[in-house]
Amino acid sequence: MAESGMQETRALDNWFAPDVATFGDRLAGAREAAGLTQEELATRLGVRLTTLQAWEDDLAEPRGNRLQMLAGMLNVSLAWLLTAEGDGVDGPDAPPAHSPAAEEALAELVRLRAQVAGLAQELLSVEKRLRAVLRQEA
Template identity: 45%
Template sequence: MADQGYGDDEATLGDRLTAAREGAGLSLDDLADKLGVRVEKLSEWEGDQDEPRAVYMGRLSGMLGVSLRWLMTGEGSGPSAGDALQAARAEAARLQQLLAEATQRLNRLEEILANG
């Protein structure tokens, strides 16, 4: 896990949860919605201010595509670099789509304003 900015001995549950969520290409809002928890609660988990109950640990493991063992201890199957790359590509595509839509809206507004 050194490629993620921290070593196995240094990573906390919150670190692993954040890495897995980002590797899955999910925002805090997305994952909170899927889990049925408040964004603030998920943020507390990622910030190591609180820990999820056991029932959420199992759900998180499945939703994020990592083993429960890795999520809890850092040993076993965690997020792969390929997953992170795929998530980055998907996010870039979403941003490009949003930019194209915003450009179209801006062009329509400029036309309206120019024609008074």
């Protein structure tokens, strides 16, 4: 459990690190930090909205000239966009701490959700068996 907490702290300290975030994550984070919508950035770059969305979803990568334009428009270094090294944006602030009662309630909710998912799978299995029996009887 202590290791998990340390990993969370490292992730919060370097939100866009290469082992935590992809190029698309860094692009979306820099765009949001610049206060731009996807539509606005796509228009400024002279690309289709679907092209920018594909970059942010890591389904495609921009060419070199567009990368340089992105870095300039978003006020981050080209190296940061590609590797998370250099000048970039900070991640979001750490979420506020919750009271022990709230944490306990959240844990119980997660446990109950897992139970419901298990019951749903069990119901599906019984339904399949019943359908098979009904087909055989018909």
